[in-house]
Amino acid sequence: MAPDARAGSLLDVRGLSKRFGGLQAVSDLSLAMAEGEMLGLIGPNGAGKTTVFNLVSGFLGPDKGEIRFGGRSIVGLKPHAICRQGLARTFQIVRPFPHLSVLDNVKVGALTRHANAREALEQARAVVARVGLAPKAAVAAGSLTLADRKRLEMARALATEPTLLLLDEVMAGLNATEIEAIVRLIAGINESGVSILLIEHNMRAVMALSHRIVVLSFGEKIAEGPPSAVASDARVIEAYLGEEYVHTAQA
Amino acid sequence: MRWAAVIAIAVLLALPAVLGSYAITVFIFIFFYAFLGQAWNIIGGYAGQLSVGHAAFVGLGAYTSAMLSIHAGLTPWIGMLVGGVVSAALGALIGYLGFRFGLRGFYFVLLTVAFAEIFRIIALNTDWVGGAQGLYITFTGDPRQFQFQDNRVYYYVSLGLMLLATGVVAWIERHRFGAYLVAIREDENACEALGVDTFRYKMLAIVVSAFLTGIGGTFYAFYLFSLQPNSVFGIPLSVEIVIRPIVGGSGTILGPILGSFILSPLAELSRTYFSQGGWTGMHLIVYGALLIGVVLFLPQGAYPALRRLLLRVRG
Numbered sequence: 402m403a404p405d406a407r408a409g410s411l412l413d414v415r416g417l418s419k420r421f422g423g424l425q426a427v428s429d430l431s432l433a434m435a436e437g438e439m440l441g442l443i444g445p446n447g448a449g450k451t452t453v454f455n456l457v458s459g460f461l462g463p464d465k466g467e468i469r470f471g472g473r474s475i476v477g478l479k480p481h482a483i484c485r486q487g488l489a490r491t492f493q494i495v496r497p498f499p500h501l502s503v504l505d506n507v508k509v510g511a512l513t514r515h516a517n518a519r520e521a522l523e524q525a526r527a528v529v530a531r532v533g534l535a536p537k538a539a540v541a542a543g544s545l546t547l548a549d550r551k552r553l554e555m556a557r558a559l560a561t562e563p564t565l566l567l568l569d570e571v572m573a574g575l576n577a578t579e580i581e582a583i584v585r586l587i588a589g590i591n592e593s594g595v596s597i598l599l600i601e602h603n604m605r606a607v608m609a610l611s612h613r614i615v616v617l618s619f620g621e622k623i624a625e626g627p628p629s630a631v632a633s634d635a636r637v638i639e640a641y642l643g644e645e646y647v648h649t650a651q652a
Numbered sequence: 653m654r655w656a657a658v659i660a661i662a663v664l665l666a667l668p669a670v671l672g673s674y675a676i677t678v679f680i681f682i683f684f685y686a687f688l689g690q691a692w693n694i695i696g697g698y699a700g701q702l703s704v705g706h707a708a709f710v711g712l713g714a715y716t717s718a719m720l721s722i723h724a725g726l727t728p729w730i731g732m733l734v735g736g737v738v739s740a741a742l743g744a745l746i747g748y749l750g751f752r753f754g755l756r757g758f759y760f761v762l763l764t765v766a767f768a769e770i771f772r773i774i775a776l777n778t779d780w781v782g783g784a785q786g787l788y789i790t791f792t793g794d795p796r797q798f799q800f801q802d803n804r805v806y807y808y809v810s811l812g813l814m815l816l817a818t819g820v821v822a823w824i825e826r827h828r829f830g831a832y833l834v835a836i837r838e839d840e841n842a843c844e845a846l847g848v849d850t851f852r853y854k855m856l857a858i859v860v861s862a863f864l865t866g867i868g869g870t871f872y873a874f875y876l877f878s879l880q881p882n883s884v885f886g887i888p889l890s891v892e893i894v895i896r897p898i899v900g901g902s903g904t905i906l907g908p909i910l911g912s913f914i915l916s917p918l919a920e921l922s923r924t925y926f927s928q929g930g931w932t933g934m935h936l937i938v939y940g941a942l943l944i945g946v947v948l949f950l951p952q953g954a955y956p957a958l959r960r961l962l963l964r965v966r967g
Binding site: 458480481484485489490491492496497498499500501505508510512513518521557558560561 | 832848
């Protein structure tokens with residue numbers, strides 16, 4: 402991608418590095434996202450994907466590198482400040498407020514944009530309906546099924562009215578029908594103008610959804626491009642399946 | 653609900669007309685400890701930050717207004733607010749240390765206990781504030797000095813304090829502040845991800861809680877006409893403050909009040925009756941037994957259980 406195209410991008414990460422003791426979790430990573438884009442972030446377990454999310458969303462501070470969101474640096478900002486700028490995330494291990502109802506969970510997110518409690522409740526109701534949780538709005542979040550918790554996690558993030566949404570494995574642990582439904586939901590969110598950065602292990606889903614894909618392995622970017630190109634990339638196949646499969650897969 | 657509250661307040665306002673002097677004293681304790689419990693409820697119940705050192709705020713508020721009254725002649729009506737502000741400042745300091753450095757759970761408990769103990773030991777060893785003897789206030793019966801000939805005035809003042817704190821909690825519960833506090837109690841990281849400045853709201857909660865508790869210190873000093881380091885800064889008082897909202901239902905508007913209506917008469921009666929037969933401290937055994945019962949059978953406190961029961965009765 403040309404440098405001037407990156408300057409105007411929604412998210413611009415350059416030279417991002419993070420080390421945990423002896424482990425280089427993320428190494429000199431650069432990536433950019435355009436407004437409205439759906440970018441898939443894939444890689445084998447332990448590749449550093451969630452660390453990238455934690456760095457971008459402010460839950461971890463980088464050792465090196467720059468993160469610009471909407472043209473402004475967000476390095477060093479607290480997670481709540483980053484959220485207020487329009488960058489929301491979900492957690493791989495969902496973190497509902499277990500004793501609060503689904504609606505009250507989402508209301509907490511809505512309060513970020515609507516200080517008035519009644520307005521926030523209206524907004525929350527709309528978001529709950531949008532993700533298909535309306536019949537369970539009054540249920541305590543702690544008693545939801547995993548699939549519904551993942552929806553709730555997305556609903557809360559959406560309620561903060563983000564321009565960029567970071568989704569961390571929202572399909573993990575779901576059955577085929579549930580995945581189909583959540584893929585439709587994600588596509589719909591993206592079509593409504595929200596850019597999405599997607600960590601996902603479900604290849605079929607991530608290939609279908611993403612405009613572009615970035616592949617991480619041992620903290621480094623090893624490939625980037627449209628889904629079809631990435632799927633046939635030798636280094637990607639090697640990272641996922643091991644060296645001996647590269648030839649077979651390409652044949 | 654609103655009508656029930658209006659009726660309850662009307663009954664409490666009319667009650668002194670028919671109550672004897674001892675009963676009025678018991679009600680003063682009920683209201684006063686409900687007030688302290690309600691103040692604690694903001695940080696301990698709603699925000700879920702377990703302070704077991706709230707006596708520090710009572711003591712600081714009490715010493716501040718008593719010293720100002722004795723040495724500077726300042727009326728406790730104003731000293732009460734000064735004491736509240738000083739306590740709020742201490743709350744801000746404890747909050748800053750605890751929340752900035754991420755002390756959670758037991759560590760926060762220890763921090764709050766440590767602060768109360770530090771103040772107790774300082775007061776014990778500082779002659780300027782009366783040392784172990786503490787401070788004594790001369791009774792003049794002058795309302796301008798927060799002293800009343802008639803016990804019923806203390807009744808109304810303590811009732812007013814309880815209603816004030818309950819009003820503050822009711823306001824908080826209806827606004828963003830309250831929703832954020834409850835969410836912070838549930839999961840702080842999730843809150844941060846949703847745009848909640850958890851540090852700021854926890855600080856606000858402890859400052860408001862400490863301010864109200866500090867006001868309570870003035871009532872304590874000028875109702876009893878004396879204050880000693882061991883009684884106003886001691887761990888037993890901190891436990892008294894915490895136990896009512898927990899028994900009644902912490903993080904609910906009526907929990908501290910219900911808890912105080914259950915525990916304060918019990919404490920007062922056992923103190924009165926058992927102390928005569930050499931059974932001093934018996935009320936602590938009663939507390940212990942009650943606390944075990946609550947933890948076992950009503951882990952969320954009496955009020956949520958009562959509400960469920962009422963809903964079931966109504967159908």
